[in-house]
Amino acid sequence: xxxxxxxxMALTWLDGGTTWLDGGTxxxxxxxxxxxxxxPVNVANQIELPAHPxxxxxxxxxxxxxxxxxxxxxTDRQKxxxxxxxxxxxxxxxxxxxxxxxDIDTVLMTHLHGDHAAGLTKRDGDSYISFFPxxxxxxxxxxxxxxxxxNIRSKNTYWKENWEPIVGQVETFEGELxxxxxxxxxxxxxxxxxxxxxxxxxxxxxxxxxxxIMPTHAHQNPLWVLAFDDYPMDSIYAKEKLMKEAxxxxxxxxxxxxxxxxxxxxxxxxxxxxxxxVRKEKEI
Numbered sequence: 001x002x003x004x005x006x007x008x009m010a011l012t013w014l015d016g017g018t019t020w021l022d023g024g025t026x027x028x029x030x031x032x033x034x035x036x037x038x039x040p041v042n043v044a045n046q047i048e049l050p051a052h053p054x055x056x057x058x059x060x061x062x063x064x065x066x067x068x069x070x071x072x073x074x075t076d077r078q079k080x081x082x083x084x085x086x087x088x089x090x091x092x093x094x095x096x097x098x099x100x101x102x103d104i105d106t107v108l109m110t111h112l113h114g115d116h117a118a119g120l121t122k123r124d125g126d127s128y129i130s131f132f133p134x135x136x137x138x139x140x141x142x143x144x145x146x147x148x149x150x151n152i153r154s155k156n157t158y159w160k161e162n163w164e165p166i167v168g169q170v171e172t173f174e175g176e177l178x179x180x181x182x183x184x185x186x187x188x189x190x191x192x193x194x195x196x197x198x199x200x201x202x203x204x205x206x207x208x209x210x211x212x213i214m215p216t217h218a219h220q221n222p223l224w225v226l227a228f229d230d231y232p233m234d235s236i237y238a239k240e241k242l243m244k245e246a247x248x249x250x251x252x253x254x255x256x257x258x259x260x261x262x263x264x265x266x267x268x269x270x271x272x273x274x275x276x277x278v279r280k281e282k283e284i
Contacts, residue, residue, distance in 0.1 A: 073118055
């Protein structure tokens with residue numbers, strides 16, 4: 001498990017499983033000849049996309065950002081269609097840290113698509129129960145509403161087994177929400193209507209998690225948006241605004257889906273990575 005100490009915050013990446021998705025879908029209208037120079041692709045045109053929640057330990061709080069793919073919930077057909085090569089090992093990871101799922105008191109959900117929200121629940125016989133039973137789960141009000149009442153497009157990823165068991169744990173917010181005077185969730189829309197990003201702030205430094213409006217370092221360009229995005233122009237607007245702010249102020253970026261970087265900082269012009277925590281080396 002990779003770790004990063006951000007002043008008084010300890011970040012640890014948990015193994016929430018891994019997917020391999022079509023590279024063309026992940027880079028939208030960007031030609032393969034261009035995006036494949038930045039992110040490796042296999043012979044089936046798939047790119048590796050971990051679904052790795054970030055544990056943030058701060059002021060005696062155990063906080064998890066997003067929840068992974070879960071384990072034992074998907075059929076073989078679903079695993080094949082969703083490109084799942086491995087499922088969640090979060091309980092095992094927490095045990096290595098001397099923790100259990102009961103010790104998680106806060107969960108921050110950037111959005112509720114299946115690859116982020118399936119780990120919120122687990123099987124219990126023929127039904128489902130909360131995976132983090134003692135946590136308050138924060139998500140934007142817009143996202144929570146759509147999770148419960150999906151449209152014809154979103155119903156394929158907003159599954160009732162991922163939300164019905166946690167209804168009593170959910171707290172929603174409008175616009176922005178700051179927790180523990182140091183962690184801020186900001187509703188951006190774009191990837192989904194209720195999508196949010198997360199800022200961590202310590203001693204005049206900031207870490208920014210842009211979730212699925214910038215799922216990997218290769219999506220840095222504001223125009224490189226996913227074909228999965230429900231509102232691509234909102235993604236572009238939010239990413240352009242946040243990238244300008246982040247580069248000008250030397251923010252760190254941290255990732256849930258990136259197979260190669262956990263944390264990085266770009267130069268002010270965005271052309272060079274000047275600091276990073278590497279998960280594994282790229283082979284391009």
